[in-house]
Amino acid sequence: MYGTPALPPDFVSLPHANPDAPKGGAITLANTGSFDSLNPYIQKGNVPWQLRFLTHESLMGRNRNEPFALYGLLAESIEVPEDRSWVEFTLRPEARFSDGTPVTVEDVIWSYETLGTEGHGRYRSLWTQIESLEQVGPATVRFTFNTENRELALLAGMRPILQKAQWEGKSFSDAALADIPIGSGAYVISDFEAARNVVLTRNPDYWGKDLPFMRGTFNFDQITIDFYGDGDVVFEAFKSGNVSAIREFNAETWSSQYDFPRAQSGDVIKSEIKHQKPSGITGFVMNTRRAPFDDWRVREALITAFNFEYINDTLTGGAQPRITSYFSNSPLAMEPGPAKGEVAALLAPFNGRLLPGVMEGYALPVSDGTLRNRQGLRRALGLMKEAGWTTQDGKLRNADGQAMQFTILLDQQRTEDRAIADLYTQALSQMGIDVKTELVDGAQFTARTTTFDFDMTYHRRAMSLSPGNEQYFYWGSEAADQDGTPNLMGAKDPAIDAMISAMLTARTAEESLSATRALDRLLIAGRYVVPFWQFTTGRIAHIDEMKYPETIPIYGDGPDWMPQFWWYEE
Structure with a gap:
């Protein structure tokens, strides 16, 4: 965005990755609630939030140690003019979807058009700022923008690329649970039980495993996501060894509740991850x-x-x-x-x-x-x-005598x-305000x-x-x-x-x-x-076999740090 990227053209790996991390092992993570969709790119349904970070890729990727800079992922080269009124991406010839078919310009164009018109709301703003999207070479696509916005050249590289052929004759926006989008990422969904669990398996033929940008990442052979009723049940499952890692957001709980036997024996490790990102x-x-x-x-x-x-x-x-x-x-x-x-x-x-x-x-x-x-x-x-x-008769009322009343809507799984x-x-x-707390399940909370x-x-x-x-x-x-x-x-x-x-x-x-x-x-x-309060430190409790690099990115923990940069070691 401003100036020259920090990493040289011949970088070996991202600075917060371990290029020598071993591949292997299986871990189990936990979500609360349920799911009724495995398509994270549409508005409909509840989806395991981790999927967006494990199964699909974009034209460019982010270095978590460097704000305002992106590097080629599916794209091997990027060209922009000084005024950034357009950007061209040339695809890597080796880029492949998980079924072995090549990622093409046609897939890119279809993905942006579909996400921009039928996809989740997060993708639609960019689409309204694209004047045209066209193939200008065998493996090159050009985005021309209709507004002055210097960030668009970067944003255009950050949308998931889907396989066009998979959706021919099917409704993308009304996809069924079994319609799992095919991606080019390191993991594929190998099994699932509706509302209970999702199993992701590392693709042994993953096309990008030798890219410097991907070296040392996505190291676990299998990641299972189990679903539980609420956070208290998740914690009990972790204590008993049925869950491999959990993030703890309460400092008091972190200091007082993690003294159970598996933690005392060293089978469970408490890791604190500092970061420099905004509180939000x-x-x-x-x-x-x-x-x-x-x-x-x-x-x-x-x-x-x-x-x-x-x-x-x-x-x-x-x-x-x-x-x-x-x-x-x-x-x-x-x-x-x-x-x-x-x-x-x-x-x-x-x-x-x-x-x-x-x-x-x-x-x-x-x-x-x-x-x-x-x-x-x-x-x-x-x-x-x-x-x-x-205040009138112990109630807070307006000039018409109407009492102030409202409802606080909460997801029943979030006990805190x-x-x-x-x-x-x-x-x-x-104060004389009539307030009710309405507890609903995760699906209703999302819909509301x-x-x-x-x-x-x-x-x-x-x-x-x-x-x-x-x-x-x-x-x-x-x-x-x-x-x-x-x-x-x-x-x-x-x-x-x-x-x-x-x-x-x-x-x-x-x-x-x-x-x-x-x-x-x-x-x-x-x-x-x-x-409320901010989280200046990430807190992850995990089994001892789960390891992470000594170099922590300035963004600290996040959905694209654990488990992406971690590995399994006996």
Whole structure:
């Protein structure tokens, strides 16, 4: 994106891979809930989330130690002009799907057209920015763009490539469970039992095993994904040896609950993985498409009523810091205090229409840490009064006498979210707000959040060190009205759209940084989410036979680090 890639043309392997890692072994991972689809590229169904990272490949791949840079994967060469109005990819002649057939330009064109029109919502934004897609050589495809966006040349290399021939005469968007997409990745789905498990086997004839970019990756012979009712059952399965590795997101649980016999004997190892990536946003998101969440003062009051210091101490032992912005824990985070320099200049055209705190600086309310949090609740009630809600007969009512009431929608498998909601609703009840927690299964939760059918719900959106076009999908105005986008809050702000545009047209890293920090101000001062704690350290408990390289990428752990860069060693 900016300047020259870090790795030379003759690099041996990615810096965070072990090129000498042995192949072999089998591991079992665990998901909660169920699945009714094995096609992660369509809107329909619940899919094991790991599949996107194991079975299919894109034209280019990411070095997890280097933001804003991609390297050839299915493509052996990439050509772009100075203005990046188009990009050409030439396919590697050895690239093959798992059934041995070659990956062709026809497959590439079909994949982009199909994903852009029938696929999951995450793929559609790019398609609207492609003016034309054509074959310009025996193995070369050209993308021409219809908008100024310097990141598009990179994004065009990051979509999964599917096999066109597999879907002739079949409906892609309405695929049945047995219609497993054929990919070119290192693993194939070799077996599955509906709603119970999925077995992935490493393809011994995988075409890319000798590529420097892939050397030392995808080392396990078999990966089984088992499904369980909830996180507590998963933990018991791990303790008994039926699951090989789990990620732990609660620091208090990590320090107090991992002293079972297999951990004491050394059969289970606790690994802490530091990272430098942004916190993203985790918390209870408010649906601004509905009253009363369309009033920023109500949203501020609900954030103020959330007794973070007490809840954090109760549930994590106070070990995890709070999310203070969407890019916490990284250089991309907004700076405290008033907006300055280029950040202020970017926001200036919208001054007068910005919410309080954007230009002046915004900090989350801090409670006194006690259970009662009287000062915080008094401030919250004051904000509610400014918004037209007053206490009448012990209930918070508006001018028409209507009581404030709403529902927090939660996935019943996520026990920690329920514990947070229980403590939160106690405080809201003291304010005279009628709040109910609605627990649904994973399929219903996905369906409800996909169609924005909720008042308040749990939301987690990870962020990268190279933010770009996906930000439109996360909180752009158009995404607010498109089912399936992560814009759960319904953000519709021309200033947000403008900051994303500034990120995408930036020609230097400094310009991109200013636009990102300006965007961060708009998001956190938008008061869309009641933020929880951030995860500055990844925590993975795993069997002793599972090993990983000494060099940890700056992105730390993630779905494309474990199990991709790990290996099995007796």
